[in-house]
Amino acid sequence: xxNDTSKxxxxxxxxxxxxxGLAHKHAGSLHASDQEMAxxxxxxxxxxxxEGVSIWVVLSSSVIASSPDDKEPLFEPSDDKxxxxxxxxxxxxxxxxx
Amino acid sequence: MRESISIEERFxxxxxxxxxxxxxxxxxxxxxxxxxxxxxxHAHSEVVGMLPEANWISxxxxxxxxxxxxxxxxxxxxxxxxxxxxxxxxxxxxEKMIDDLLSGKAKYSSIFNYPTLTWADMGAVGWLVDGAAIxxxxxxxxxxxxxxxxxxxxxxxEESFHQRQGYEIMMNLSKGTKGQKEMAQDALNRWWWxxxxxxxxxxxxxxxxxxxxxxxxxxxxxxxxxxEYIDKTVKQAEYLGLKIPDKDLKWNEExxxxxxxxxxxxxxxxxxxxxxxxxAERIAARQKAHNDGAWVREAASAYAKKQSSRKLKVTQDSAx
Numbered sequence: 001x002x003n004d005t006s007k008x009x010x011x012x013x014x015x016x017x018x019x020x021g022l023a024h025k026h027a028g029s030l031h032a033s034d035q036e037m038a039x040x041x042x043x044x045x046x047x048x049x050x051e052g053v054s055i056w057v058v059l060s061s062s063v064i065a066s067s068p069d070d071k072e073p074l075f076e077p078s079d080d081k082x083x084x085x086x087x088x089x090x091x092x093x094x095x096x097x098x
Numbered sequence: 099m100r101e102s103i104s105i106e107e108r109f110x111x112x113x114x115x116x117x118x119x120x121x122x123x124x125x126x127x128x129x130x131x132x133x134x135x136x137x138x139x140h141a142h143s144e145v146v147g148m149l150p151e152a153n154w155i156s157x158x159x160x161x162x163x164x165x166x167x168x169x170x171x172x173x174x175x176x177x178x179x180x181x182x183x184x185x186x187x188x189x190x191x192x193e194k195m196i197d198d199l200l201s202g203k204a205k206y207s208s209i210f211n212y213p214t215l216t217w218a219d220m221g222a223v224g225w226l227v228d229g230a231a232i233x234x235x236x237x238x239x240x241x242x243x244x245x246x247x248x249x250x251x252x253x254x255x256e257e258s259f260h261q262r263q264g265y266e267i268m269m270n271l272s273k274g275t276k277g278q279k280e281m282a283q284d285a286l287n288r289w290w291w292x293x294x295x296x297x298x299x300x301x302x303x304x305x306x307x308x309x310x311x312x313x314x315x316x317x318x319x320x321x322x323x324x325x326e327y328i329d330k331t332v333k334q335a336e337y338l339g340l341k342i343p344d345k346d347l348k349w350n351e352e353x354x355x356x357x358x359x360x361x362x363x364x365x366x367x368x369x370x371x372x373x374x375x376x377x378a379e380r381i382a383a384r385q386k387a388h389n390d391g392a393w394v395r396e397a398a399s400a401y402a403k404k405q406s407s408r409k410l411k412v413t414q415d416s417a418x
Contacts, residue, residue, distance in 0.1 A: 007399065008193050011186070028249070029183045031192060033395075034402035045179050048172065049256070068123050 011060040012038040014045075016052035024056050032057075113314045118244040121187040129313055132306065133243050134188050136315065138195045141181035142206035145199070146380050148174045150214040150223065159217060166263050167220065173260065177253050184245040200385050207231075208366065209292050211374030218271050218278075218285035224264015226286075226293040226331065232257050233327045234297065242314035265334065272338040279339075286335065287343045294358070295366045297324040303363075328356050 009031040015024035027046040032038035038057040047055070066074060082088045091098055103111075106126055112119070119125055148171050155171065158164035182192055198204035209227055214220065235257060238250040271282035298304055298320040310316040318326075328347075335342050346359030369377070 008191065009395075009399065028180055028252075029186070030179060033398040034405060037398060037402075044172075045176050048169075048176060065122065068120070 009033045012042070012057045013060050013063060014038075014042040015056040015058070016042075016046055017054040018052055020053055024054065027051075029060060110312070113242045114312075116314070117242075118247065119242050120244045128309075129315075130188050132310060132313070132315060133246065134185055134190045136310075137181055137185040137188075137246055137249075138190070138198070139205050139207075141178045141185060141195065142199045142204055143210065144174045144178035144181060146206045146210045146384065149380055149383050150210055150212070150376075151220065153214050154217060154220050157217070158220075163220075163267070170224070170260050170263065173256050177256070180249040180252055181246075184243075184249040187245045196388070200381070200388055202372070202381055205370065207296060208369040208374060209296050211369050211377045211380060212288070212292055213376050215288075216281050216285060218267070218281040219289070221264050221267030221271060221282065222285035222289040224260050224262075225268050225334070226264075226289045227296070228257060228260040228264060229331060230293045230296040230327055232261060233323050233330075237317045237323065240314075240317055268338055268340070272340060282338065283340050286340050290343050291362065291365075292369075294324060294328065295361060295363075297321075297327065299363065299366070300361075325355055328358055332356055 010033075011029055012032055013029050014027045016027045017024045027042075030038065030041050030045055032041050035057060039055060042055045042057050046052070078084070105124060109124065109126060109129070119129075151167060151171050151174070155164060155167055158167050182195060185195060186192055195204065199206070209230075214223065232254065235250050235254050239247055239254055241247045241250065268282055268285075271278040298307075301307060301319045301321045304320055307316065307319060311319065332342060332347065344359045346357065348357050350357050368374070372378075
């Protein structure tokens, strides 16, 4: 029984919405025994100066991350597709804002 | 020209080009080790740093100063937590770092092994100790390891209040009665040299500095930071009408810097070795807090376990 409760508390990732209308942004991480404690700790650790109006906590073990080694296959294909950007096209000034 | 460069050389070039290293990137073992040591020491310093100030919470001279001191000590706890999280991204568990602090194996900033004897020490600690910490931390906002740098940005935003509230205490005391002014001068006398030593040994006696600079972990040398700190602080002491306890301190017109007297490194290394006035007391206080909190940690774990097994049972029942 002792072993079960002396295990380290899991790690949680904390996301804070700084104001309504903006997305939640990663603030950092913390340890907590359960989700309620994770929320309470997140409030104390990451919002001591009105940094937020809403908090998400997610078990760190639930985050699936891409590997740095996959950077090229994942992201390089978009590098040579300049036609996806509006500045690729020459539109005469006379046309007006477009 | 060589055909290929080693993975170490590629890493060196990566950080030299001002790229940030993130947790899943390949990094040399020594880089990882240096960071774990530095970040966890930094975290320990924040945590132990709460103790000299906690000493005055119950005796703060007004409700206003008590609220401010409580907020400051709470910030130090928060800073410790940001830093432990940053260190954990390098693969070292939190428990291991805490154990190393409690067993005395890990180091923390030697400044916190000095006692806070009077209320003026709350002023001097905020002004001088936090001032020195800020100089170091502003530099570390641009450190090459992403999670460390992000923690530093957050800390720097909060830390500036710490220094200003300390200076405010010093201003009030130095404008006060003769006794209050003497108390402020006495605090400056005791905290000046330890705060100057906070930047660590001089460059020619700091073997790991050069490598840390190459890896962009540190951006300025100990002596550079110390000089900047002294140049800034002398003016602040003059404004207070207090005298910095260094008879060799003088302005050098040519260099545009203050010259200062010899630092007593024997004292510095002696305090690091565990022989400062409060080393044993600080560790004992941390051990006591950790041991006294054991039942809380166990109860929270037991509660979490019970709740999750209850939820599991509800799910099973409704599925049946």
